[in-house]
Amino acid sequence: MSFFGKNIRKIRSVKTLSQQAFAELFDLKRGTLGAYEEGRSEPKIETIIKIANYFSIPIDDLLTRELTVNELLKFKSSLSEQYELPHPETFKQIPCITEKNSTDYISNYQNQRFVQDMVQVILPVDKSETMRGFVVTNLEMTSQNQGLFPKDVVLGTFVKNDDYKNIEDGAIVLALTKDELILRKAYIFSDTIILKAEHQNIDELRFPFSEINEVWKITSVFQKRITSIGSGIEDKLSMLEKEFAKLRSQI
Structure with missing residues (x-):
């Protein structure tokens, strides 16, 4: 044996x-x-x-x-x-709407199998929230080179129909209508949601609550680019301080 x-x-x-x-x-x-x-x-x-x-x-x-x-x-x-961690840490998997799957999402947003098969964004966020990711595809939310640019990723939490009236004026939302996904600032008037772009040349849109299929309130933004740290004024002041220091050392 x-x-x-x-x-x-x-x-x-x-x-x-x-x-x-x-x-x-x-x-x-x-x-x-x-x-x-x-x-x-x-x-x-x-x-x-x-x-x-x-x-x-x-x-x-x-x-x-x-x-x-x-x-x-x-x-x-x-x-x-x-080796297995006794309490392994896991991050939340968030279905993400991209340029490739956005058209299918409009038709299949209620299909849980479709949502589960979407590309996932994995992040250390509150797991109790129902969330959706969205890849920005246009310049509607930009103004004077500030705002949300194509390829930026925004994350939103689900807003129930009964809570539409509680959306704060100016909150950025992703709204799903019968025909399109719209990323804009929201303003509520009576039973209507007004969606305003940051870009000055784009007209606002108005929809009665009954024509809105989903609303996701944007809570986080992940930028494709690196945002410059500090302002031009701060940089100039720093330069001046260095020049003054040099002058003082020469006196």
């Missing part, structure tokens, strides 16, 4: 794997693994090779002698490469 059963039980102990978890790694039934560990059954050669390769343990050692814990810890970093 080989030492295979004792060794895999010790591997499980070192790796803190249950019989079920270990069995699933190698497409085994839990009962079959239990029989191996108890010496009631011997594995097929394919199973031995698979386990030996996975943990980088020589097949001869796995079968012919009882391995120590220290030896097991030396194999394959030893099992440390397979």
